[in-house]
Amino acid sequence: MSTAGRVSVVVPTRDRPTLLRAALAALRAQHHPGGVEVLVVFDQSAPDAALAGGDDRYRVRVLGNDRTPGLAGARNTGILAATGDLVAFCDDDDVWLPGKLAAQTAALAADPGAELVCTGIRVRYADHTTDRTLADTRVPLAALLRDRLTTLHPSTFLFRRDALVDGIGLVDETIPGSYAEDYELLLRAARRTPVRNLPTPLVEVRWHAQSFFTARWRTISAALRWLLDRYPEFDSVPRGTARLRGQIAFAEAAAGNRRAALRWAARTVRAAAAEPRAYLALAVASGVVGPDRLLRLLHRRGRGI
Incomplete structure (x- = not known):
């Protein structure tokens, strides 16, 4: 063509x-x-x-x-x-x-x-x-x-x-x-x-500066879990699996689902102990920092979760 x-x-x-x-x-x-x-x-x-x-x-x-x-x-x-x-x-x-x-x-x-x-x-x-x-x-x-x-x-x-x-x-x-x-x-x-x-x-x-509501974080978690289910290729790439699991953990923490966040953070560390999203999720789940503040800091550096 x-x-x-x-x-x-x-x-x-x-x-x-x-x-x-x-x-x-x-x-x-x-x-x-x-x-x-x-x-x-x-x-x-x-x-x-x-x-x-x-x-x-x-x-x-x-x-x-x-x-x-x-x-x-x-x-x-x-x-x-x-x-x-x-x-x-x-x-x-x-x-x-x-x-x-x-x-x-x-x-x-x-x-x-x-x-x-x-x-x-x-x-x-x-x-x-x-x-x-x-x-x-x-x-x-x-x-x-x-x-x-x-x-x-x-x-x-x-x-x-x-x-x-x-x-x-x-x-x-x-x-x-x-x-x-x-x-x-x-x-x-x-x-x-x-x-x-x-x-x-x-x-x-x-x-843009934005605040996600609880329902949006739940949707993000559901979409990332959908990706893991749809692409079995992730099973052979621990780094990629850990990245998505860490994002799910963060989304669950931001949505206020502390137990789910801890569970997904643990699964993240098992796949790749150095994956930073696991620890960011733990910080949010424990109340050390809010998800919106973390996102603003990352966005100022041209990065996201």
Whole structure:
């Protein structure tokens, strides 16, 4: 499939009109000879038809999520409506940096076997920015089982559309709360062929101060347990197993489920005694520090749990 044809960019959105317009302005500034089609998918909110329009070089289409409510269903609505040879993702609060699309299409053209190409990111949190890049230009499944590699952010994803729809498959809409749906999609893509990576920050990812409610932490725990059940490959990668178990322990601690947090922290240490998330979970479960404060400290350094 040609990399010079149209690129379709799927932008799920919900109640963030100002950030959305900034994201769209950055997409308009990209240059691609085949033209850019942007599919803005409104999830659980009324579509803004005023955003639609454009020309052969850059056109915006406005859709409502007609699948499962949530991020996964919104992404799939856009993927299935896309007319481009290539499909990209961009979250409504992120901004593509100049040259992003040109660099990725060139990478796909140079590597006909690649199905997905990602880039590094620039994390913005409050008034701090941190560049996060990965030196490896090809990322196999084993690397993604060991580490989430958050530099491979969904707003950097660019797929060959036929590989995504007919091979890798759509975003899984059964994941609780659509949490980590991007990571699961990466795992599926890497099962087929290594993910191509450009070690340059080409997307500004905006992290926001937020407080998760108990129900959200429970959803996160359920989604991570879903991942462990769905991917038996984790059983052979202690470091990856410990990472997910530690995240579950932290989520349970943040939700106030002290006994579950202690149980998952113990399971984490059994898999990898040096996994720091186990000890962060214990600190939260014991009341030494609150989960929101820990997240703020990590986010200022461009990192998360």
